[in-house]
Amino acid sequence: MAVETMTVEVAEASARGLVAIGAGLAVGMAGLATAIAQYGIGTAAVGATAENKDIFGLVLVLTVIPETIVIFGLVVALLLLF
Amino acid sequence: MFNTRPMSKLLVVASKDQLDGIVRELYRHHVFHIEDFVETEEEGYEGVKIGMPLPQASAVSTELLRIRAIVSAFGGAPSDVVPERKESVSALSARIDAELPQIEAEVSELIDRRNHLESAIRECETKISELEPFVPVQVDLSLLRGYEQFSVLAGHIPAKVELPVPAETYFSGDVSGNLLIAIVPNERLNEAEQFLFEAGFQSVPVPGEEGLAKDRIAWYTQEISRLRAEMEKIDELVTARKDRHQAFLVACDELLTAEAERAEAPLRFATTDTTFVAEGWVPSENVEALTAALRSVTNGRVFIAEQDFDPVNDNVPIEFDNPDFSKPTEMLMDVYSRPQYAELDPTLFLAIVFPVFFGFILGDVGYGLVLLALSFGLRRIITGDAGAKLLKVIRNASVSSIIFGLLFSEFLGFALPWEPIGINRHLSIGGEVHGHGPDVVLMLVLSAWAGILHITLGRLIHIRNARRMYKPGKHQNKVVFGQAGWILVMWGILFALWSMFELPLMPSFTGLSPIIAGMNIATLLGAVMLIVGIVAIGQENSLELLELPTVMSHTLSYARLAAVGISSVAIAMVVNYIAIGMMIEPAMQDLSLMGVIFIIAGLIVFLLGHTLNTALGLLGGGLHSIRLHYVEFFTKFYLGRGKKYDPFGMIRKFTED
Structure with missing residues (x-):
């Protein structure tokens, strides 16, 4: 039955839908990966800053390093969508 | 501009009887960064010791402690006092002797009374908590104690029990x-206690009160409120005293802090039996004035010499030397780390590129105006040097x-009433299509360009630093070639890409026509650059080759400029669509009570959404731009730790000579 109702328009629409799902997955999963990475670094960074607040700048740098992952996800998503 | 302020190393030697005058003069000029003397066993340092504090040190410290005790009793931080007029030092010293003991006595009397009331209140509260279990007992509490033949057991118990005695x-x-009171004959007391213990009995003391527990609690509660009222009166008196004396106290604090710092300065000097040596750093432009002042205050009985120093290995203190435009950005540098003396100070680059990146991410007139207003409006609330600088950076x-x-x-x-110039970031949200959709590829390519140029600049600065900081020779060459290698690798990859793909x-x-194996001249050039670059990196340090992928990842990391920006536009447009397209507009067409509610709800969504997006934009735009500097740019050359x-x-705020 699915085969009978599958017109060109339906196929195109579902292809667009799959692209959107792909874009969502790209951002979402990359975001999760970044979150997991930043979770560990961030905890340690806050602890270290509490001990010695001079190293705030350094630990900020270390904490934001994994951010690149989600940016790549976002870029992939944008390229998929537009 | 690209260098920090030039420093000179001064050596001041004089006999100890000049110590007070010289310390006073150094303190007044506020330019001498003391290099602390550390006692060592090395040859040539025999008999050289850390100096003793000046004789007035302990008296001044005691006085300072008294003042700080009063200030802390007042509970006010002196930092929030705005100086109205400056007190002259001599008048102030006289006032300290005359007025301080009296203020101290007043304050300590008030504080004593307050403490007394506080402990009285606490006592009442304890009494109440002791009485509380006995509230249901409708007997005079005095009947529960004072028996010779019987013992009274009172306490909590999980359930009602029948005693076996x-x-x-x-x-x-x-x-x-629950409450259980049992009156048992003394001879059966042990038995009863044993039984109750097994039943989970927790004894509470019988309060030493007369009358019903409920009445006593009422009495104590009243007593507490009376004491509280009295305490409030004292608090008012304290506040009145605080208002009256605060200006005087902060001025005293400043005067005595200065006095104490001066008195303790010799602890940082090297001394022998008769002389002392103060070593320190002075901005080169101030050397002459300071030298002249020291000579005049000692009538020439001082030896001052400018010493040679190694700008790379000597830990020279760093003072920024920036044009007014990039001064506020020093704050962002301090968060990371101050530059070293010999290396290039990148504050100016940061001051120019940071706002550009920020604007590219959060390019929106509305949000820009809101942030501009905030950066001016918060000036009254956020004071302090770093805060003021941060606000200027945001401005x-x-x-x-x-x-x-x-x-x-x-x-x-x-959309504003004109078409976007150059780059279109308008998305098609809610079916409204503006033009051909956002120029994502264009923006990504622009971001990549920003990355390529930024990183190349970083590598070039590293080469410049290496030539300044290392002696000409093998090591310097290695570093220079290594950095040139990184540049070659990046541009080699670019040449290869450009010869294979057409990119906007x-x-x-x-x-170009192919020469060998389908490769044209640009491909070949790129390949050669790549290989030469890798060799150049490897000769500096073969472990660095592991970092090769960062050529790609760091450049691509600049894609955040495009990506974060478009997300911010998307949030703004979604908020607009929900608030106006879905709530306000349909309600306007057919105005009813429900419609009015919808309009109000739409306005709330609009406000909340844009407030959230402004905060996100400030965080996203600021954090991502600064991160690109800290992580991608500074790691290419910056040593820091200055x-x-x-x-x-x-800097005196409340006193003057």
């Missing part, structure tokens, strides 16, 4: 934990945001 018992389940960034907003034709996610806004060499220039002396 002859006893008068009372049980109530009305209080938490510059928001101006850039407004300029980019005009180019992008954006106002809170709406980038040169294209695809049209010592902050902290001259001996203070």
Whole structure:
């Protein structure tokens, strides 16, 4: 039955839908990966800053390093969508 | 501009009887960064010791302690006192002797009374908590004690029990934990206690009160409120005293802090039996004035010499030397680390590029105006040096945001009445299509260009630093070639890409005719650059080759400029669509009570959404731009860890000579 109702328009629409799902997955999963990475670094960074607040700048740098992952996800998503 | 302020190393030697005058003069000039003397066993340092504090040190410290005790008793931080007029030092010293003891006595009397009331209140509260279990007992409490033949057991118990001994018992389940009172003959006391212990009995003392527990609690509660009222009166008196004396106290604090710092300065000097040696750093432009002043105060009985120093290995204190425009950005540098003396100070680059990146991410006239207003409005609330600088950084960034907003034709996610100039970031949300959709590829390519140029600049600065900081020779050459290698690798990859693909806004060499194996001249050039670059990196340090992928990842990391920006536009447009397209507009067409509610709800969504997006934009735009500097740019050349220039002396706010 699915085969009978599958017109060109339906196929195109579902292809667009799959692209959107792909874009969502790209951002979402990359975001999760970044979150997991930043979770560990961030905890340690806050602890270290509490001990010695001079190293705030350094630990900020270390904490934001994994951010690149989600940016790549976002870029992939944008390229998929537009 | 690209160097920090030039410093000179001064050596001041004089006999000890000049110590007080010289310390006073150094303190007044506020330019001498003392290099602390550390006692060593090395040859040539025999008999040289850390100096003793000046004789007035302990008296001054005691006085300072007294003042700080009063200030802390007042509970006010002196930092929030705005100086109205400056007190002269001599008048102030006289006032300290005359007025301080009296103020101290007043304050300590008030504080004593307050403490007394506090402990009285606490006592009442204890009494109340002791009485509480006995509230259900409708007997005079004095009847529960004072027997010779009987013992009274009172306490909490999980459930009602029957004692196995002859006893008068009372049980109530009305209080938490229940209450059991048992009066047993003394000779059966042990037996009763054993039984109750097994039943989970927790004894509470019988209060030494007369009358019903409920009445006593009422009395104590009243007593507490009376004491509280009295305490409030004392608090008012304290506040009145505080208002009256605060200006005097902060001035005293400042005067005595200065005095104490001066008195303790010799602890940082090297001394022998008769002389002392003070070593320190002075901005080169101040050397002459300071030398002249020291000579005049000692009538020439001082030896001052400018010493040679190694700008790379000596830990020279760092004071920024920037044009006014980039001064506020020093704050962002301090968060990371101050530059070293010999290396290039990148503050100016940061001051120019940071707002550009910020504006590119948050290019919206509306948000820019909001942030601009905030950066001016918060000036009263956020005081302090770093805070004021941060606000100026935000001001510059928001101006850039407004300029980019005009180019992008954006106002809170709406289009301005003209087409975007150059780059279109308008999305098709809610079916409204503006033009051909956002120029994502164009923006990504622009971001990549920003990355390529930024990183190349970083590598070039590293080469410049290496030539300044290392002696000409093998090591310097290695570093210079290594950095040149990194540049070659990056541009080699670019040449290879340009010869294979046509990319917007980038040169294209695809049209060139192939020479060997389908590769044209640009491909070959790129390959050669790549290989030479890798060799150059490897000769500096073969482990660095592991870092090769960062050529790609760091450049691509600049894609955040495009990506974060478009997400911010998307949020703004979604907020607009929900608030206006889905709530306000349909309600306007057919106005009813429900419609009015919908309009109000729409306005709330609009406000909340844009407030959230402003905060996100500030965080996203600021954090991502600064991160690109800290992580991608600074790691290419910046050493940092410079010592902050902290001259001996203070900026006086409340006192003057």
